[in-house]
Amino acid sequence: MPLLVVGSVALDSIHTPFGETADALGGSAVYFSVAGSLLSPVKVVGVIGSDYPVGELDRLASRGIDWSGVERADGESFRWKGKYSYDLQSRETLETRLGVFASFRPKLPASWRSTKYLFLGNIDPELQLNVLEQMDDPRLVVCDTMNYWIQGKRADLLALLKRVDILLVNDSEARELSGNWNIHKAGRWILGQGPKRVVIKQGEYGALLIEPNRTFYVPAYPLEEVFDPTGAGDAFAGGFMGYLARVDSTAPEQLRRAMVYGSAMGSFAVEGFGIKGFDQVTFDAVQRRVQAFVDLTHVPSAEQLP
Amino acid sequence: MPLLVVGSVALDSIHTPFGETADALGGSAVYFSVAGSLLSPVKVVGVIGSDYPVGELDRLASRGIDWSGVERADGESFRWKGKYSYDLQSRETLETRLGVFASFRPKLPASWRSTKYLFLGNIDPELQLNVLEQMDDPRLVVCDTMNYWIQGKRADLLALLKRVDILLVNDSEARELSGNWNIHKAGRWILGQGPKRVVIKQGEYGALLIEPNRTFYVPAYPLEEVFDPTGAGDAFAGGFMGYLARVDSTAPEQLRRAMVYGSAMGSFAVEGFGIKGFDQVTFDAVQRRVQAFVDLTHVPSAEQLP
Numbered sequence: 001m002p003l004l005v006v007g008s009v010a011l012d013s014i015h016t017p018f019g020e021t022a023d024a025l026g027g028s029a030v031y032f033s034v035a036g037s038l039l040s041p042v043k044v045v046g047v048i049g050s051d052y053p054v055g056e057l058d059r060l061a062s063r064g065i066d067w068s069g070v071e072r073a074d075g076e077s078f079r080w081k082g083k084y085s086y087d088l089q090s091r092e093t094l095e096t097r098l099g100v101f102a103s104f105r106p107k108l109p110a111s112w113r114s115t116k117y118l119f120l121g122n123i124d125p126e127l128q129l130n131v132l133e134q135m136d137d138p139r140l141v142v143c144d145t146m147n148y149w150i151q152g153k154r155a156d157l158l159a160l161l162k163r164v165d166i167l168l169v170n171d172s173e174a175r176e177l178s179g180n181w182n183i184h185k186a187g188r189w190i191l192g193q194g195p196k197r198v199v200i201k202q203g204e205y206g207a208l209l210i211e212p213n214r215t216f217y218v219p220a221y222p223l224e225e226v227f228d229p230t231g232a233g234d235a236f237a238g239g240f241m242g243y244l245a246r247v248d249s250t251a252p253e254q255l256r257r258a259m260v261y262g263s264a265m266g267s268f269a270v271e272g273f274g275i276k277g278f279d280q281v282t283f284d285a286v287q288r289r290v291q292a293f294v295d296l297t298h299v300p301s302a303e304q305l306p
Numbered sequence: 307m308p309l310l311v312v313g314s315v316a317l318d319s320i321h322t323p324f325g326e327t328a329d330a331l332g333g334s335a336v337y338f339s340v341a342g343s344l345l346s347p348v349k350v351v352g353v354i355g356s357d358y359p360v361g362e363l364d365r366l367a368s369r370g371i372d373w374s375g376v377e378r379a380d381g382e383s384f385r386w387k388g389k390y391s392y393d394l395q396s397r398e399t400l401e402t403r404l405g406v407f408a409s410f411r412p413k414l415p416a417s418w419r420s421t422k423y424l425f426l427g428n429i430d431p432e433l434q435l436n437v438l439e440q441m442d443d444p445r446l447v448v449c450d451t452m453n454y455w456i457q458g459k460r461a462d463l464l465a466l467l468k469r470v471d472i473l474l475v476n477d478s479e480a481r482e483l484s485g486n487w488n489i490h491k492a493g494r495w496i497l498g499q500g501p502k503r504v505v506i507k508q509g510e511y512g513a514l515l516i517e518p519n520r521t522f523y524v525p526a527y528p529l530e531e532v533f534d535p536t537g538a539g540d541a542f543a544g545g546f547m548g549y550l551a552r553v554d555s556t557a558p559e560q561l562r563r564a565m566v567y568g569s570a571m572g573s574f575a576v577e578g579f580g581i582k583g584f585d586q587v588t589f590d591a592v593q594r595r596v597q598a599f600v601d602l603t604h605v606p607s608a609e610q611l612p
Contacts, residue, residue, distance in 0.1 A: 087487050181393050184528045205511040206525070217602050219512070219523040222490045253606040260605055296523050297603035299566055300559040 001245040002041040002066075005032045006106050006131050007121020007144075007234070009046040009057075009070055012274060013081040013095075016088065018227050024274040025056055027078065028121035028144065031231035034275045035238030035265035036119075037064040038286050040245035042238070043112055045069040045131070049077035049100045069109050073100040088229055108134045117245040119237055120164070122146050125156040132163055140250050142166040142199075142241060144233070150177045162194035165250070168237055170201045184210065197255070199240070199262075201233050207266075209259050211252070218259045219296060221267035221289070228273045232266040235278075239265030239286075257290075264289040307551040308347040308372075311338045312412050312437050313427020313450075313540070315352040315363075315376055318580060319387040319401075322394065324533050330580040331362055333384065334427035334450065337537035340581045341544030341571035342425075343370040344592050346551035348544070349418055351375040351437070355383035355406045375415050379406040394535055414440045423551040425543055426470070428452050431462040438469055446556050448472040448505075448547060450539070456483045468500035471556070474543055476507045490516065503561070505546070505568075507539050513572075515565050517558070524565045525602060527573035527595070534579045538572040541584075545571030545592075563596075570595040 005028075012026030033042040041064040048054070048070055057067050076099035084091045106127055114136045120128040120143035128143055135141075141164045149157055150173060157177075161167060167190055171183055178189035183200060187210035190198045200208045204226075206219035240262035247254055264286055271277040311334075318332030339348040347370040354360070354376055363373050382405035390397045412433055420442045426434040426449035434449055441447075447470045455463055456479060463483075467473060473496055477489055484495035489506060493516035496504045506514045510532075512525035546568035553560055570592055577583040 182530055182532070184530045188530070202511070205508070206523075208528075215528045215602060216604075217512075217525040217528075218605075219525065219603075222514075222521045222523075224488055224490045224494070226488070256605055257608070294605045294607075296521060297525075297605070298522075299524075299562055299600045299603070302563070 001116055001248045002043055003036060003117035003119065003241050003245040004043045004045065004108075004112055004115040005029050005036070005119045005121055005238075006045040006128070007032060007119075007123060008078055008101060009044070009048050009052070010078040010080055010101075011052070012230060013079070014228055014230050014273065015083040016228050016273075017084070017086050019273060021273050023079070025053070026080065026231060026274055028234045030275060031234035031269065032119060032121060032238040033065045034060065034063070034278045035235035035269065036242035037238075038265070038278075038281060038283055039239065039242030039261065040064075040117075041066065042242070043069055043115065045106050045108055045112075047071045047073050047100050047104045049073060049075045052077045069112060071104075071107070073103075075100040077101075082230070084229065088226055091229075106131050106134075116140065116248075117241055118142070119241050120144065121234065121237075122149075125149050125153050125160045129156060129160050129163070132160075140165050140241070140244060142168055142237065144168050144237060145173065145177075147173055147176055158193060161190070164195055166197045166199060167195045168199040168201070168240070170203070170233060174198070174200050183208070184215070199259070201236060201266075203229070203232075207236065207259060207263060209255060214252075216256050216259060218263045218293065221263065221293065222296070223267060223270065226270045227277075229270050230274065232269040235269035236262040236266040239263070260290050260293045261286070263293055307422055307554045308349055309342060309423035309425065309547050309551040310349045310351065310414075310418055310421040311335050311342070311425045311427055311544075312351040312434070313338060313425075313429060314384055314407060315350070315354050315358070316384040316386055316407075317358070318536060319385070320534060320536055320579065321389040322534050322579075323390070323392050325579060327579050329385070331359070332386065332537060332580055334540045336581060337540035337575065338425060338427060338544040339371045340366065340369070340584045341541035341575065342548035343544075344571070344584075344587065344589055345545065345548030345567065346370075346423075347372065348548070349375055349421065351412050351414055351418075353377045353379055353406050353410045355379060355381045358383045375418060377413070379409075381406040383407075388536070390535065394532055397535075412437050412440075422446065422554075423547055424448070425547050426450065427540065427543075428455075431455050431459050431466045435462060435466050435469070438466075446471050446547070446550060448474055448543065450474050450543060451479065451483075453479055453482055464499060467496070470501055472503045472505060473501045474505040474507070474546070476509070476539060480504070480506050489514070490521070505565070507542060507572075509535070509538075513542065513565060513569060515561060522562050522565060524569045524599065527569065527599065528602070529573060529576065532576045533583075535576050536580065538575040541575035542568040542572040545569070566596050566599045567592070569599055
């Protein structure tokens with residue numbers, strides 16, 4: 001099944017202890033699509049300026065990404081510039097230039113409104129709500145957000161939460177949104193706001209799927225070299241939803257496997273600068289990494305023991 | 307099979323946001339024994355002063371803890387006083403009074419030297435080496451250490467590492483010992499110093515078992531209430547070794563299960579002040595929690611899916 005993502009299509013300039021890039025393809029919709037399209041076709045709604053390297057998007061189209069919902073506006077594309085600390089544990093935003101993204105009003109092509117799997121990338125919750133209004137009857141709606149909206153658009157965000165199936169955030173966002181430092185209490189609080197489930201990403205420590213009566217934990221992949229954490233969360237979302245769309249199911253057991261596919265995509269994302277981590281990644285490579293994840297936490301049952 | 311622990315038998319005064327205790331039973335050997343004895347009989351080598359509440363140790367003896375290797379010296383018992391931050395993420399040592407522990411020279415009762423499972427709690431690596439000299443031919447030697455010894459007794463610690471099977475430390479210790487920030491590189495470095503395996507505890511994020519060609523990860527238990535992190539690492543060690551001694555095996559698959567038993571004990575430890583978290587814990591309760599841990603990371607295989 002195809003999936004639909006609404007989010008940013010940006011140009012990132014990233015500095016890490018291991019190198020830097022300037023004006024490289026980035027943004028939530030780009031990371032999401034590059035990862036998600038390894039599992040299911042992805043349709044993207046976003047906006048770019050007249051300066052965007054459209055040829056690079058076209059090259060990615062062959063992976064199964066449909067960019068025809070990306071509006072081309074007059075003006076500069078969204079640019080983000082950031083620098084990571086020596087241990088990649090924190091980052092500083094050096095510059096954010098919204099450009100054409102500032103006046104972005106997502107418009108879904110008519111034929112896309114019946115898409116069953118929708119990911120609302122991290123944009124203004126008012127716009128996320130507006131996208132939902134344009135959809136017919138999606139089977140699964142997952143949304144992301146960030147501290148900026150939690151602080152500045154709390155009412156809209158809470159209105160949105162009543163209408164999404166899964167909120168997918170990182171731990172600091174879950175803590176800020178809920179006012180609970182304990183991550184399990186924070187998750188429980190979020191479930192009380194509407195979503196049936198919440199996925200909490202914990203960076204190098206993995207991710208949690210919190211459900212009303214059950215919790216699932218998938219660790220991060222044991223990488224000895226991490227080059228660039230940018231986009232790992234959106235790549236996770238792409239793998240998570242790409243898997244669910246591929247199997248066309250939201251059954252509890254499938255959600256657990258989707259968490260592993262999400263984590264696998266997050267691990268590829270951090271292995272290279274920008275979206276380069278995905279350059280050599282095939283469907284088979286994804287399957288192998290998923291199996292490695294399964295092995296990483298596999299507890300042999302007592303019966304199997306000598 | 308019985309196991310032997312050498313470590314501190316102390317009196318802890320702990321302040322957390324949820325309450326405080328004064329002169330409560332603590333120390334690495336106590337936490338280790340209370341947890342480990344749920345699975346295997348534990349023999350303790352340590353030292354206490356003339357002020358120690360011996361009656362409380364005697365009450366614990368019924369759990370299967372043999373305190374007869376704990377020397378009673380003239381003077382004050384080892385006391386530690388600490389205060390945790392509001393989020394339990396950091397703690398400050400307010401006072402350390404070594405007392406009789408300052409001149410502790412472990413002497414193993416003759417009949418204990420043939421014990422097959424040995425845990426060297428966090429004491430001076432010179433003393434840990436000396437304990438090893440007193441042992442006949444242990445099947446499994448696991449040791450702990452801390453930043454104080456990594457900084458002050460590095461040569462002794464490295465000499466010790468050549469002779470132990472498993473080093474069990476927390477992430478900051480692994481980083482400091484190896485000089486590697488990346489925890490997997492740190493683990494790899496430690497394996498190069500002698501141990502066949504390294505267990506790295508990551509507090510609320512769980513624990514890793516790093517082997518030459520494989521890594522196993524067990525998350526922390528999803529607790530909404532954590533009262534007192536003191537002793538969680540030693541309780542982990544008690545569960546880890548208690549399980550291995552119980553099944554009398556160090557087979558790779560058993561080591562994975564031992565990690566889960568260790569994590570289960572760590573989770574009980576933080577649910578109460580001091581050793582109180584273990585008050586109501588039975589063997590059946592341990593088994594139930596181990597099963598909950600297995601479920602926490604269980605990934606359904608594709609064949610089982612609808």
